[in-house]
Amino acid sequence: MGMTITEKILAKAAGKKSVTPGENVWLTVDVLMTHDVCGPPTFQIWEREFGEKAKIWDKNKLVIFPDHYIFTADVHANRNVNILRQYADKYQLRNYYDVGTERYKGVCHIALAEEGYNRPGTVLIGTDSHTCTAGAFGLFATGVGNTDAAFILGTGKIWEKVPESMKFIFEGRMPQYLTAKDMILQILGDITTDGATYRAMEFDGYAVHQLNIDERMTLTNMAVEAGGMNGIIPVDEITQQYLAQREIWDYDVFESDADAKYHSVYEYNVETMEPVVAKPHSPDNSDLVRNVAGTKLTKCYIGSCTGGKFTDFYNAAKILQGKSVKVPTFAVPASTEVARRLRKESINGQTIEEILLEAGCVIAPSSCAACLGGPADTIGRSVDKDVVISTTNRNFPGRMGSKKSEVYLASPLTVAASAITGVITDPREVL
Amino acid sequence: MQKIIKGKVYVLGDNIDTDQIIPAEHLVYSLSDQEESKKYGHFALSGVPPQKAGLPRGNIPFIEGENYQSEFSIIVAGSNFGCGSSREHAPFALQMAGVQVVVAESYARIFYRNSVDGGFLVPLESEGKINQQFETGEQVEINIHRQTITRLRDGQTFKLKHPGDVLPIIEAGGLFEYARKSGMIS
Numbered sequence: 188m189g190m191t192i193t194e195k196i197l198a199k200a201a202g203k204k205s206v207t208p209g210e211n212v213w214l215t216v217d218v219l220m221t222h223d224v225c226g227p228p229t230f231q232i233w234e235r236e237f238g239e240k241a242k243i244w245d246k247n248k249l250v251i252f253p254d255h256y257i258f259t260a261d262v263h264a265n266r267n268v269n270i271l272r273q274y275a276d277k278y279q280l281r282n283y284y285d286v287g288t289e290r291y292k293g294v295c296h297i298a299l300a301e302e303g304y305n306r307p308g309t310v311l312i313g314t315d316s317h318t319c320t321a322g323a324f325g326l327f328a329t330g331v332g333n334t335d336a337a338f339i340l341g342t343g344k345i346w347e348k349v350p351e352s353m354k355f356i357f358e359g360r361m362p363q364y365l366t367a368k369d370m371i372l373q374i375l376g377d378i379t380t381d382g383a384t385y386r387a388m389e390f391d392g393y394a395v396h397q398l399n400i401d402e403r404m405t406l407t408n409m410a411v412e413a414g415g416m417n418g419i420i421p422v423d424e425i426t427q428q429y430l431a432q433r434e435i436w437d438y439d440v441f442e443s444d445a446d447a448k449y450h451s452v453y454e455y456n457v458e459t460m461e462p463v464v465a466k467p468h469s470p471d472n473s474d475l476v477r478n479v480a481g482t483k484l485t486k487c488y489i490g491s492c493t494g495g496k497f498t499d500f501y502n503a504a505k506i507l508q509g510k511s512v513k514v515p516t517f518a519v520p521a522s523t524e525v526a527r528r529l530r531k532e533s534i535n536g537q538t539i540e541e542i543l544l545e546a547g548c549v550i551a552p553s554s555c556a557a558c559l560g561g562p563a564d565t566i567g568r569s570v571d572k573d574v575v576i577s578t579t580n581r582n583f584p585g586r587m588g589s590k591k592s593e594v595y596l597a598s599p600l601t602v603a604a605s606a607i608t609g610v611i612t613d614p615r616e617v618l
Numbered sequence: 619m620q621k622i623i624k625g626k627v628y629v630l631g632d633n634i635d636t637d638q639i640i641p642a643e644h645l646v647y648s649l650s651d652q653e654e655s656k657k658y659g660h661f662a663l664s665g666v667p668p669q670k671a672g673l674p675r676g677n678i679p680f681i682e683g684e685n686y687q688s689e690f691s692i693i694v695a696g697s698n699f700g701c702g703s704s705r706e707h708a709p710f711a712l713q714m715a716g717v718q719v720v721v722a723e724s725y726a727r728i729f730y731r732n733s734v735d736g737g738f739l740v741p742l743e744s745e746g747k748i749n750q751q752f753e754t755g756e757q758v759e760i761n762i763h764r765q766t767i768t769r770l771r772d773g774q775t776f777k778l779k780h781p782g783d784v785l786p787i788i789e790a791g792g793l794f795e796y797a798r799k800s801g802m803i804s
């Protein structure tokens with residue numbers, strides 16, 4: 188019987204001809220990624236468990252990005268980065284991207300793509316739930332905790348239960364007011380936050396293949412918000428072009444068989460879809476932007492691995508150009524590479540950074556910043572009863588800081604349209 | 619591992635995410651330093667909105683005052699327990715606070731894996747939402763081997779699901795113990 192892309196990748200990594208959903212397999216890991224929050228405990232568990240003999244299975248396959256708690260005076264947070272630095276030094280880890288150096292990248296999931304670690308057909312495991320982002324490149328990527336990561340660090344192996352796959356097909360031509368964020372928020376509303384638990388989410392269809400890599404990463408990024416083990420998008424010319432620009436030629440392209448078995452199939456037509464928000468306090472509490480239009484805001488936030496990529500700022504800048512924001516608006520480029528492009532690329536002769544600054548946005552240095560609240564001095568953090576509209580991925584109580592605040596999740600177009608009016612605004616009103 | 623666990627139950631609802639279990643601002647503490655890691659116990663479940671803390675009544679603190687250990691050693695919750703981030707600090711915080719078993723209708727994958735592989739606590743799944751059958755503070759008994767939970771006030775027993783292939787890892791007390799026992803690592 189036919190297999191899905193996810194099943195084919197897992198079969199290859201398990202050294203088997205085929206696998207079936209529900210089966211437990213041991214996988215050979217191609218890349219292990221960690222960051223400043225989970226890196227130190229991962230190394231500590233690895234040292235404790237493997238003792239004297241502790242040996243990193245393959246240093247070239249270990250990638251470390253400090254990104255979560257970076258620009259803060261919090262002593263404990265800084266200590267974590269210090270611990271990472273010491274490990275990187277002690278074990279001569281060349282894929283360590285230290286903060287305060289030229290090599291500093293910012294948010295891990297975006298940096299993985301930019302630095303060429305996302306190779307189709309491979310297994311990429313990270314100590315972060317949004318590791319599923321990398322699935323946009325047709326690979327199996329999923330998040331784990333410190334113990335699993337420590338086990339990989341010593342053995343290069345992980346056990347995994349082969350997931351059933353769900354397929355999400357988007358047809359039609361993307362309207363200019365719609366983004367990948369609206370597509371994934373729509374799915375979340377339809378299947379809820381546990382609608383894909385222990386399953387693979389495969390995205391396909393004409394509209395998906397029209398999306399650039401940034402937008403595809405928005406889809407796979409939020410697979411975990413539906414409980415998904417991984418999100419995955421078949422490789423096409425756009426993927427291959429992105430890889431070619433980074434001089435990556437060596438990878439395996441898998442396709443789902445025509446007779447592959449799916450748990451369920453959902454079909455959408457983007458031409459009839461409208462901008463969507465997730466209302467407080469859950470990513471599946473979705474509604475059309477026009478139904479909550481007029482809601483008063485105290486803060487707008489454009490950033491994170493979901494909504495802080497180059498395309499996200501490009502979209503926001505289309506609306507912000509020549510306007511000024513009515514409420515404090517924070518722009519946090521996910522990576523230093525994104526920040527560099529904002530200074531370089533322009534719309535109507537003005538760089539995107541100039542557009543954002545002229546509109547009155549506060550641009551912060553690349554990191555996770557207020558996406559996860561963070562220490563009290565984190566820029567853009569929600570305080571007290573803030574009402575925030577944000578391009579991030581989670582709006583659980585307290586996620587962006589204050590437990591009393593309310594967070595709406597939306598596309599960069601919707602956030603930009605709302606920033607210039609001070610109330611939640613449908614981007615169709617201003618485009 | 620102990621097969622029978624008796625204790626006071628703490629009841630929660632659906633979608634208890636990792637920010638409610640341990641708010642992100644506390645993730646900076648050391649997990650390996652004995653003294654400092656007690657902070658995780660102290661802040662365990664501190665992100666749960668008060669009206670939803672300790673159902674059905676609510677407003678029952680999981681941790682009293684400056685303590686780092688809770689009087690509740692068993693949690694019974696609804697669906698999608700532990701959704702959100704991959705932080706292993708979440709099951710660790712519950713373990714530090716003294717939780718031995720969580721019974722929920724369903725779990726987010728990473729929380730489930732972390733609980734089992736780290737040997738922090740035993741996550742068991744119920745058939746349907748049995749959290750509505752329990753009151754925070756009452757005594758319950760869990761039989762891990764037979765996968766049951768009993769309400770001691772009237773002896774009513776609820777059958778829980780068999781953990782499947784991961785039972786050997788649960789019984790070994792974690793992934794490393796399991797791997798050593800089965801000869802995968804020395």
Ligand code: SF4
Nearest residue numbers: 294491492555558559
């Ligand atoms: S930007 Fe937010 S969601 Fe992405 S890795 Fe950082 S904290 Fe996690």
